[in-house]
Amino acid sequence: MKTVITFGTYDLFHIGHLRILQRGRQLGDRLVVGISTDELNFSKKGIKPIFSLAERVEIISALSCVDEVFPEESLELKGDYIKAYKADILVMGDDWQGKFDCHKSLCEVIYLPRTSGISSTLIKDHMIKMGAKPL
Numbered sequence: 001m002k003t004v005i006t007f008g009t010y011d012l013f014h015i016g017h018l019r020i021l022q023r024g025r026q027l028g029d030r031l032v033v034g035i036s037t038d039e040l041n042f043s044k045k046g047i048k049p050i051f052s053l054a055e056r057v058e059i060i061s062a063l064s065c066v067d068e069v070f071p072e073e074s075l076e077l078k079g080d081y082i083k084a085y086k087a088d089i090l091v092m093g094d095d096w097q098g099k100f101d102c103h104k105s106l107c108e109v110i111y112l113p114r115t116s117g118i119s120s121t122l123i124k125d126h127m128i129k130m131g132a133k134p135l
């Protein structure tokens with residue numbers, strides 16, 4: 001049984017999110033996803049996600065390529081999460097290229113190419129340009 005672990009916010013769930021989760025799952029037998037908490041996002045980016053942690057957890061959990069989800073409380077705990085879930089492979093998008101190589105002693109670390117032209121930030125910016133009021 002090969003376990004793959006990955007992490008993200010997955011706000012305003014989009015095709016880039018779906019593809020990286022599907023490709024991650026194909027690398028093993030079980031995909032575990034750490035979903036960053038609202039507080040972690042606020043501390044990282046200064047804004048809260050549009051969708052709450054509970055909503056993001058519900059969406060990601062419903063995907064057939066995802067076996068288990070958990071809240072990612074801190075960026076510093078990745079090594080602990082990798083050990084706790086007995087992950088064999090850590091998958092991240094290549095916007096993180098090299099950033100998690102420090103975990104190579106715990107598991108294989110694979111960076112997959114991002115889907116071009118889409119991100120949660122781009123969707124939010126686009127909606128604001130279209131006249132949506134920031135929440």
Ligand code: CTP
Nearest residue numbers: 008009010016020092093114115118119120121
């Ligand atoms: N991802 C991807 N392709 C995209 C956007 C994201 O493969 N176009 C991947 C990221 O590399 C990461 C995972 O999806 O491994 C979760 O990314 P997240 O930061 O939640 O998504 P973004 O849309 O990039 O969000 P933001 O704009 O807030 O940075």
